[in-house]
Amino acid sequence: MTDAPATLRRALGAAATIASGRLTVTDAAQLATPLMDGVARLAVFGDEEEKAWARWAIWEAGRAVGTWSASIHDFYMARGRGEVPSVTVPAINVRGAAYETARAIFRTGLKCDGAAFILEIARSEIAYTDQRPAEYVAVMLAAALREGYRGPVFIQGDHFQINAKKYKADPGPEVKAVKQLALEAVSAGFYNVDIDTSTLVDLSHPTLDAQQRLNYEVAVDLTRYVRSIEPKGVTVSLGGEIGEVGTENSTVAELEAFMDGYNRTLEAKAKGMTGLSKISVQSGTSHGGVVLADGSIADVALDFKTLEDLSRVAREKYGLSGAVQHGASTLPDDAFYHFPKTQTAEIHLATGFQNMLYDHLPDALRAEMYSWLLANTADERKAGDTDEQFFYKTRKKALGPFKAKLWHLPAATQEALARAYDAKFTFLFEKLAVGGTAEAVRRYVKGAARAMPAPGRGGPAVEAAPDDAEAGE
DSSP states (O other): OOOOOHHHHHTTSSSSSTTTTEEEEEEEGGGGGGHHHHHHHHHHSSOOHHHHHHHHHHHHHHHHHHHEEEEOOHHHHHHHHTTTTOOOOEEOOOOSSHHHHHHHHHHHHHTTOOOOOOOEHHHHHHHHHTOHHHHHHHHHHHHHTTTOOOEEEEEEHHHHHHHHHHHHHOOHHHHHHHHHHHHHHHHOOOOOEEEEOGGGGTSSSHHHHHHHHHHHHHHHHHHHHHHHHHTTOOOOOOESSOOOTTTSSSOOHHHHHHHHHHHHHHHSSSEEEEEEESEEOOOOOTTTTOOOOOBBOOOOOOOHHHHHHHHHHHHHHOOOEEEEEOTTTTOOOOOOOOOOOOOOOOOOHHHHHHHHHHSSSSSHHHHHHHHHHHHSSSSOOOTTOHHHHHHHHHHHGGTTTTTTHHHHHOOHHHHHHHHHHHHHHHHHHHHHHHOOHHHHHHOOOOOOOOOOOOOOOOOOOOOOEEEEEEEEO
């Protein structure tokens, strides 16, 4: 694999040339045309050689025109100091029809002059959507280029989570698996990672420090590892977590116990090392929402006072950007304007967009996907589940097996879905105060993409991490 395949050269057309392992953009405007659609498809559905070269070409084309994968760390530190607007950064889990979904996000950012948003994928989602980190980075950057977006693109590993059962059985392999995933992700261009060791909180202990000890000690171990593999000039934005989503609401005392223990342990083991930029908490949501028998979502009583208090302490006492709320995409529309008012740093949005995708699918395709679920996920059905509840809870598992069909939906379906996504992202970006953040992002997020060696020319060979499909938004 020493030269770019002819299929990629044809796909790039007049946009770029490749010679001696170097890509030169010859017509940047062509990157925002259907030419990019073909390159993106090669990056996902080509043979192994085509995938490798297409992913490299997307990265290098972005680097050439100023569209690059970046860390939001410095922006978040500035937010913690009160130097940037009271934006709540939406972290959007792009699961199905990934390219078209991401295009809608970038269109919305351009329309409102907003750049403070994150595209993310969780450890579990990587498995069941069949999107390894290298593919995910390529698709997100290709979508940005297709829309003519310029500037830093924030790509995040969400819920790089320790599985509590596996950890209890044998801690070493489970921590190693998360480190392996972090290596794969950072090598691919994920420069934002949510370390989720909240599964290790043990409420049976009598003190808060003891309850949080495994949480903060393993989080420090993972912090040190990520810092050891981050590229030169990049400070990966790292998030910690004190309350697993769907459990009891977090308290200020729990946040203090975790952060004091984390900072004390990090300083003892790696004096002066940069720590976290944010802290995820629980304030009343659950992943995907609570599904009623008719398939509708139950109302959620979100505790905004808890979020406000936790965000204030995170900023004022620990210098973080604030608190992060997971599982927010199925909240009612009137909830979202509260997040900037309470200084919530970031919210995670996943299932709501998956719901929109399924709502817009052709009936025949949806029926085919549901038939697959009946044949392949029947063991996940709980006693008493209605069909609506069963399909709602399991249908994320069909996104990977049907990835190709979701990428190649009928034109009319794609157009209808694009309109729906544009409207939803416009609403969310307005309510979360994302509009107008491009200037602040440019001010604090400096640098440019690292050069990526062409395939076969000395790039790192990173083994894919083990699949894990147990957690997620």
